Each structure stands twice: as C-alpha cells, then as structure tokens.
Amino acid sequence: MPELPEVEVTRRQLExxxxxxxxxxxRTTTASYFFLTPPAMLRRRxxxxxxxxxxxxxxxxxxxxxxxxxxxxxxxxxxxxFGAGATSVRLLSSTAGGALPPEGQRRFRPDAHTHLQLxxxxxxxxxxxxxxxxxxxxxxxASGERSARLDRLGPDALAVRGVAxxxxxxxxxxxxxxxxxxxxxxxxxxxxxxxxxLYLAAISPTRRANRLSREECLxxxxxxxxxxxxxIATGGSSISDYVRPDGSDGAYQDERRxxxxxxxxxxxxxxxxxxxxxxxxxxxFCPKCQR
DNA sequence: ACCGCACCCTGAGCGC
DNA sequence: TGCGCTCAGGGTGCGG
Numbered sequence: 001m002p003e004l005p006e007v008e009v010t011r012r013q014l015e016x017x018x019x020x021x022x023x024x025x026x027r028t029t030t031a032s033y034f035f036l037t038p039p040a041m042l043r044r045r046x047x048x049x050x051x052x053x054x055x056x057x058x059x060x061x062x063x064x065x066x067x068x069x070x071x072x073x074x075x076x077x078x079x080x081x082f083g084a085g086a087t088s089v090r091l092l093s094s095t096a097g098g099a100l101p102p103e104g105q106r107r108f109r110p111d112a113h114t115h116l117q118l119x120x121x122x123x124x125x126x127x128x129x130x131x132x133x134x135x136x137x138x139x140x141x142a143s144g145e146r147s148a149r150l151d152r153l154g155p156d157a158l159a160v161r162g163v164a165x166x167x168x169x170x171x172x173x174x175x176x177x178x179x180x181x182x183x184x185x186x187x188x189x190x191x192x193x194x195x196x197x198l199y200l201a202a203i204s205p206t207r208r209a210n211r212l213s214r215e216e217c218l219x220x221x222x223x224x225x226x227x228x229x230x231x232i233a234t235g236g237s238s239i240s241d242y243v244r245p246d247g248s249d250g251a252y253q254d255e256r257r258x259x260x261x262x263x264x265x266x267x268x269x270x271x272x273x274x275x276x277x278x279x280x281x282x283x284x285f286c287p288k289c290q291r
Numbered sequence: 292a293c294c295g296c297a298c299c300c301t302g303a304g305c306g307c
Numbered sequence: 308t309g310c311g312c313t314c315a316g317g318g319t320g321c322g323g
Binding site (some may be wrong): 002003006059074075076077078079133135136137149181183190191192193234237239240241242259280281 | 312315316317318319
C-alpha cells in the first residue's frame with residue numbers, strides 16, 4: 001500500500017471532498033474480509049451522517065462524523081479512494097489482453113472491486129473506495145467505542161523521535177527492518193520507506209535492532225521523518241495501484257534509491273543493489289555502503 | 292514479550 | 308493459448 005505518505009496525500013485531497021458534506025445513499029459490495037462493520041449496517045448507519053473532519057493516524061484515515069461516530073478507513077495493499085470524475089488507467093480492471101478502452105471512455109465506473117460508494121445530499125461528486133485484493137478495511141466506530149487497531153499503534157512516524165526509537169529497539173533482536181515495519185513501534189512506515197530510510201541512513205536492514213547505537217537511532221529517526229516529508233511533498237509513490245483522489249500519480253517512485261532497484265547501481269557507490277527477504281518482505285539495499 | 296510464519300485475496304508477468 | 312508458478316506499498320493470529 002499506500003504507506004504514510006500516500007495516506008497523507010489522500011487525506012489532504014479527500015478532505016475538501018468529504019468535510020462539511022452529508023452522506024445520502026451509501027452503496028457497498030457484499031460482506032467480505034474488507035468490512036469490519038457489516039455492509040448492511042454501514043449503509044444504514046452512514047446515511048444522513050455529516051463529515052466533520054478527516055484525520056490520519058499511521059496508515060489509517062479517520063473520518064469524524066456528527067453524532068460522535070468515526071469511520072475508519074485503511075487502504076491495505078491495493079486500496080484506492082478517489083472522487084467521481086477521477087480518471088486513471090490504474091482505476092480500470094485490465095481486460096483480457098490488456099487493451100485499454102479508447103480515450104474518452106476511461107471515466108471510472110464502479111466495478112466489482114468498488115466496495116464503498118459514498119453519495120452526498122448536495123448531489124455533488126461521489127467518493128469511491130476501490131480495493132482489488134480486499135486487504136483494505138472499513139469500520140464504523142460508535143460514540144466512545146475504542147479500536148484495538150488504533151490503540152496498538154505507536155507514535156506517528158512523521159513525528160518519531162530518535163530517543164524513542166533507541167528505547168524501543170533495546171529489547172528487539174529482530175533485524176532493524178522488521179522493527180521499522182512494526183506499527184506498534186512507529187506507525188506509518190511500510191516496505192518502501194523502510195528500505196529508503198535505511199538506505200539514506202546507510203544502515204543495513206539486516207542489523208539486529210538492539211545493536212544500533214544511540215547515534216544511529218537518532219540518524220535513522222531523522223531520515224525517516226525526512227523521507228516521509230519529501231514523499232508527501234511529491235505526492236507519494238505510485239508503483240502499482242496507488243492513485244491520488246483526483247486520479248493523478250504521485251512522483252516519489254522516481255526518487256527511490258533502493259526499493260525495487262535490484263541489480264541497479266547504488267547511487268552512492270555504484271555497487272549493485274541487492275534484494276533479500278526479511279520478515280517475508282522483499283528488502284533492497286546496498287551491501288557496501290549500508291553497514 | 293518477542294519471533295517467524297501462514298494466511299487473508301486478486302491480478303500481472305513470467306517460463307514452458 | 309493456457310497452465311502453473313512467483314510476486315505485490317499490509318496486518319492479524321498462531322505456536323514456539
């Protein structure tokens with residue numbers, strides 16, 4: 001997915017499309033793994049609700065509704081949230097043979113992967129949530145209802161402090177990459193930005209977390225904040241499915257140093273970037289200048 | 292408490 | 308063309 005930068009870019013673009021508007025008809029697909037709240041209940045309880053604010057915590061979006069309810073959204077791996085009128089080939093299921101519909105017929109039409117359609121009382125643009133793999137999540141929290149998923153999250157990665165990272169890693173013998181992916185340690189870093197931050201901080205992803213020095217943790221925390229901020233500024237990474245709510249691609253994929261660059265020369269020392277598996281996730285790094 | 296792994300689901304790309 | 312395999316920005320739940 002969508003990691004913190006993509007979720008934050010989504011939040012910023014979605015905010016004016018949601019906040020202040022009142023939901024009318026809500027359509028869903030049928031019950032699945034995707035719906036933490038049963039779809040029939042979602043349809044019933046969302047109708048007439050007004051959106052007061054749109055927030056982000058880690059990789060979660062939280063729409064504050066009137067009546068003190070909250071709608072949790074998570075994009076999973078292939079989630080896309082966008083407004084009616086967005087056009088992008090990423091929003092179309094490729095047909096057998098991969099032929100694209102002709103220009104002019106590429107306007108999005110809700111398909112079998114469009115699990116949530118939000119329509120509004122003002123009859124303005126609808127908002128869609130599409131997710132091919134259904135690893136995304138939707139949940140409606142009643143007034144005062146706690147969410148174990150949110151309660152588990154560590155500090156937001158945009159604000160992570162080096163001293164906190166140092167403290168959190170002391171008892172962790174797992175590779176530092178594994179610990180960066182742990183949302184209880186810091187919320188928002190995923191596979192791309194873990195690799196990118198470790199590359200930029202020149203720390204090997206295979207290092208045992210508890211072997212990092214205090215100075216390395218400070219450097220790593222700074223680098224994490226910097227790479228996330230930079231990605232947000234460029235609109236996030238559009239690598240396979242991610243699109244912004246207006247349908248446009250982000251641009252951070254063009255600035256990647258390590259992720260997905262197996263075999264290409266390291267930008268610092270020209271050694272070929274290596275790919276290994278850590279925590280069953282593909283991990284890209286320079287074996288020479290990351291120590 | 293921590294660690295690694297299987298699993299949730301669908302589609303694309305590859306070699307044969 | 309078709310089949311079988313591997314891979315993919317995530318997270319949970321399990322047993323060791």
